[in-house]
Amino acid sequence: MEIVFGRLDERVAQFTLSSSSVAFANSLRRAMMGEVPTLAIEDIRIYDNTSVLFDEMLAHRIGMIPLKTDLSRFVRKEDCTCEGAGCPHCQVTFTITIEGPTTVFSGDMISDDPMTGPVEANIPIVKLWEDQKLVLEAVAVLNIGTEHAKWQPTIACGYKEYPVIEITDQCDGCGMCVDECPRNVLEVKGQTVRVVDGKLEACSLCRLCEKACIGTGIGEESAIKIDTDETKFLFVVEGDGSLSAQQIVEEGLRYIRSRSDTLVEALQEISTEGL
Amino acid sequence: MIPVRCFTCGKVVSTAWDEFKERKAAGEDPKEILDSLGLERYCCRRMLLSHKEIIDEQYPYQ
Ligand code: SF4
Numbered sequence: 040m041e042i043v044f045g046r047l048d049e050r051v052a053q054f055t056l057s058s059s060s061v062a063f064a065n066s067l068r069r070a071m072m073g074e075v076p077t078l079a080i081e082d083i084r085i086y087d088n089t090s091v092l093f094d095e096m097l098a099h100r101i102g103m104i105p106l107k108t109d110l111s112r113f114v115r116k117e118d119c120t121c122e123g124a125g126c127p128h129c130q131v132t133f134t135i136t137i138e139g140p141t142t143v144f145s146g147d148m149i150s151d152d153p154m155t156g157p158v159e160a161n162i163p164i165v166k167l168w169e170d171q172k173l174v175l176e177a178v179a180v181l182n183i184g185t186e187h188a189k190w191q192p193t194i195a196c197g198y199k200e201y202p203v204i205e206i207t208d209q210c211d212g213c214g215m216c217v218d219e220c221p222r223n224v225l226e227v228k229g230q231t232v233r234v235v236d237g238k239l240e241a242c243s244l245c246r247l248c249e250k251a252c253i254g255t256g257i258g259e260e261s262a263i264k265i266d267t268d269e270t271k272f273l274f275v276v277e278g279d280g281s282l283s284a285q286q287i288v289e290e291g292l293r294y295i296r297s298r299s300d301t302l303v304e305a306l307q308e309i310s311t312e313g314l
Numbered sequence: 315m316i317p318v319r320c321f322t323c324g325k326v327v328s329t330a331w332d333e334f335k336e337r338k339a340a341g342e343d344p345k346e347i348l349d350s351l352g353l354e355r356y357c358c359r360r361m362l363l364s365h366k367e368i369i370d371e372q373y374p375y376q
């Protein structure tokens with residue numbers, strides 16, 4: 040199994056996973072989306088809210104704000120030594136105290152932990168007019184995306200099988216498939232078509248080119264054949280900023296490893312029990 | 315208020331609203347504004363395109 044990065048930024052990672060299987064690719068995708076923990080606001084205590092939004096609406100908006108998370112410093116509340124009481128290792132408290140007229144932004148949340156705060160400071164929460172006031176306390180905890188989407192570190196996260204484009208000798212270079220392709224993957228070169236250099240990965244596997252080719256009256260079989268390599272996958276992972284894209288991939292892989300280790304242990308236990 | 319994130323993919327779109335509104339009022343093509351704001355998926359683009367700000371109308375009834 041091999042991973043080659045095509046692009047690796049703070050927010051976005053693009054990579055090819057090769058010598059693998061659909062099952063592994065999908066478990067990696069699911070692990071990155073649903074099993075990598077981040078911080079998000081879970082409990083809110085509202086002392087004063089005279090804004091035009093209901094408390095629930097306000098709480099929902101605040102919950103959706105992505106928070107910068109340092110995974111080495113936090114544990115989930117149920118695994119913490121404080122046994123659910125809440126301590127600096129398992130929760131971060133934010134306070135908002137603001138009077139109108141103004142717009143309340145995520146940057147107005149004051150954190151009790153200087154290292155943890157909203158990823159973006161300019162997310163609007165609510166607009167306040169004169170005589171309107173907002174006083175609240177919000178507690179962020181660590182949890183995972185399968186519990187609620189606000190703890191999901193990824194936004195767009197998915198994969199496709201690696202495209203394999205084959206052009207047979209039947210091709211006469213008429214160019215109908217080139218006109219049809221929405222991703223500009225193909226070009227006419229002499230008497231035949233070919234894949235534009237570096238464009239293979241852009242192919243969306245839509246097979247419009249095959250249809251166009253058959254439409255030219257070439258016969259039953261298209262001269263261009265779109266297939267996929269079922270052992271090679273193109274991934275795109277985009278983070279919401281709470282973790283870096285690299286961390287999301289690493290934590291996803293780590294989760295799969297720890298789960299499979301647990302499975303191996305359990306199987307060994309079962310198999311030795313009977314002896 | 316503009317939703318904090320895109321309903322579909324979860325990208326934070328609310329930060330782009332003020333700029334989008336101003337530039338659109340100035341007569342710029344929404345396509346170009348969205349492209350320059352880095353909103354490439356159509357799920358995120360419709361969040362801004364189809365948003366109607368009604369918080370100012372709610373205010374007198376509070
Ligand atoms: S499958 Fe679609 S994207 Fe790929 S080469 Fe054919 S027409 Fe282009």
Ligand code: SF4
Pocket residue numbers: 206209210211212213214215216217231232251252253255257261262263
């Ligand atoms: S439509 Fe068929 S015959 Fe024409 S260029 Fe494309 S592959 Fe070749």
Ligand SMILES: [Zn+2]
Pocket residue numbers: 116119120121122123124125126127128129130
């Ligand atoms: Zn604790």
Ligand SMILES: [Zn+2]
Pocket residue numbers: 320321322323324325355356357358359
């Ligand atoms: Zn979106």
